[in-house]
Amino acid sequence: MSLVVYNTLSNKKEKFVPIEEGKVKLYLCGPTVYNYLHIGNFRGPITFNLMRNWMEKIGYEVTFVYNYTDVDDKIIQRANEEGVESKVISERYIDAFEEDFRRLGLKPHDYNPKVTDFIDNIISFVAELVEKEKAYVVDGEVFYEINKFEDYGKLSKNKLDDLNAGQRVEVDQKKRNPLDFVLWKPAKKGEPYWDSPWGKGRPGWHIECSAMIKSILGESIDIHGGGIDLIFPHHECEIAQGEGCSDKNYCNYWIHNNFINMDGEKMSKSLGNVTLARDFMDMYHPEILKYMFLSAHYRSVLSISDEKIIQTASSLSRIYNAILVAKETITMVEGDLVEDNGFSKKLEELSAKITRALNDDFNTAEFIASIFEAVRAFNALGFANKKKRNINHKGQSQTFIKWISQYSQMASLFNEEPRQMINALDEMMIKLKRIDLNIVNDLLAQRSKAREDKNWTKADDIRDELAAMNIEILDGHARGWRVKIQ
Numbered sequence: 001m002s003l004v005v006y007n008t009l010s011n012k013k014e015k016f017v018p019i020e021e022g023k024v025k026l027y028l029c030g031p032t033v034y035n036y037l038h039i040g041n042f043r044g045p046i047t048f049n050l051m052r053n054w055m056e057k058i059g060y061e062v063t064f065v066y067n068y069t070d071v072d073d074k075i076i077q078r079a080n081e082e083g084v085e086s087k088v089i090s091e092r093y094i095d096a097f098e099e100d101f102r103r104l105g106l107k108p109h110d111y112n113p114k115v116t117d118f119i120d121n122i123i124s125f126v127a128e129l130v131e132k133e134k135a136y137v138v139d140g141e142v143f144y145e146i147n148k149f150e151d152y153g154k155l156s157k158n159k160l161d162d163l164n165a166g167q168r169v170e171v172d173q174k175k176r177n178p179l180d181f182v183l184w185k186p187a188k189k190g191e192p193y194w195d196s197p198w199g200k201g202r203p204g205w206h207i208e209c210s211a212m213i214k215s216i217l218g219e220s221i222d223i224h225g226g227g228i229d230l231i232f233p234h235h236e237c238e239i240a241q242g243e244g245c246s247d248k249n250y251c252n253y254w255i256h257n258n259f260i261n262m263d264g265e266k267m268s269k270s271l272g273n274v275t276l277a278r279d280f281m282d283m284y285h286p287e288i289l290k291y292m293f294l295s296a297h298y299r300s301v302l303s304i305s306d307e308k309i310i311q312t313a314s315s316l317s318r319i320y321n322a323i324l325v326a327k328e329t330i331t332m333v334e335g336d337l338v339e340d341n342g343f344s345k346k347l348e349e350l351s352a353k354i355t356r357a358l359n360d361d362f363n364t365a366e367f368i369a370s371i372f373e374a375v376r377a378f379n380a381l382g383f384a385n386k387k388k389r390n391i392n393h394k395g396q397s398q399t400f401i402k403w404i405s406q407y408s409q410m411a412s413l414f415n416e417e418p419r420q421m422i423n424a425l426d427e428m429m430i431k432l433k434r435i436d437l438n439i440v441n442d443l444l445a446q447r448s449k450a451r452e453d454k455n456w457t458k459a460d461d462i463r464d465e466l467a468a469m470n471i472e473i474l475d476g477h478a479r480g481w482r483v484k485i486q
């Protein structure tokens with residue numbers, strides 16, 4: 001079975017065939033480091049982390065490059081506001097990004113190049129384009145001449161005539177075509193600069209990715225990723241630069257992830273519009289972010305709301321509870337596995353389903369659904385009564401843990417200590433549902449007392465009262481109760 005990916009270049013799903021057998025060269029456009037990153041900025045890293053890990057699982061050797069844009073107007077502006085060098089700003093936010101990234105527990109990239117470390121490569125790239133007459137110099141400024149690249153528009157499906165007709169802004173007199181884009185620009189006073197054949201200046205934005213790709217991965221790569229907002233002009237310009245320079249295919253598969261839609265109205269209540277990734281992880285948990293992102297397909301718009309977060313927490317809680325029950329059963333029951341009563345066969349079927357889903361343009365929504373199906377099948381084996389757990393339950397638990405571990409590594413999910421995670425999720429839901437824990441504990445104590453007194457009617461009434469507060473008494477659960485989600 002082979003991998004199929006949706007290619008923005010052809011606007012359809014294509015069989016994935018790498019340039020070099022068994023190897024994948026993958027580049028994802030990284031952040032401009034002038035501030036803390038929003039949760040939406042992490043859809044790329046989380047999605048491509050799974051893609052990379054999946055490709056490795058099915059046998060590819062992947063080289064993954066994710067860059068830092070550390071020269072940019074926004075960085076310079078911020079540095080001027082704070083009265084510091086731009087490097088102070090960029091280093092601060094690279095550190096912040098790396099801290100967020102580690103908290104998410106994603107697999108480190110093979111290369112995280114910074115633009116400032118590749119200025120020489122950028123200058124030689126631009127010089128080559130000038131030499132090949134794909135670019136021209138005007139007063140220390142270098143422009144790419146798009147009329148010299150007849151495929152311009154092939155990724156975004158934009159036609160030059162339409163683009164030109166759409167130009168309303170004042171035309172830069174220096175440009176031969178209003179759509180020509182800048183490769184190198186002279187530094188203004190107070191801006192960081194580097195010496196170049198065209199004077200002191202700094203690179204334009206688009207050129208950095210092409211130059212870093214060429215230096216690290218070579219003239220042609222297999223997969224280039226980014227958010228859909230980068231298709232035009234950024235990726236279109238990258239193609240023009242790369243192919244204009246090498247006359248070879250710049251990239252074979254373009255993969256773009258869609259937006260995050262933060263539902264302002266629906267989020268305002270308890271979220272208080274928390275949008276920075278670090279604040280989100282403080283308030284909730286990195287697992288919530290990863291699970292929520294992966295439960296939707298990367299090409300669909302993902303809407304985030306309070307309700308969505310509560311549902312995510314509830315699903316995660318059920319998965320972690322099954323992991324906890326399995327781990328407890330393994331240590332609790334003595335002896336070794338004799339028979340798992342066909343449970344491993346069920347899991348094998350689900351593995352086949354997961355392989356089909358992920359090989360079909362990384363359908364993570366199906367993948368998550370299959371994990372859930374496995375949890376349901378596991379729970380159906382009857383673990384509620386701890387005293388009745390036997391050697392078969394132990395075998396099934398071992399099978400389940402072994403099975404889920406391979407996917408937890410691949411998706412960078414379900415790797416937390418289960419009891420701590422369940423408690424964290426419960427507390428989160430208690431907060432989100434505005435449940436008063438004192439009242440809950442008081443009612444639970446009253447119910448225990450009623451049961452001791454064999455006052456079943458009273459015990460049942462209290463159970464109903466708790467149910468009305470969204471508290472469900474659950475014997476198999478770590479706490480003995482959980483917040484119920486409709």
Ligand SMILES: [Zn+2]
Pocket residue numbers: 028029030209234
């Ligand atoms: Zn880029």
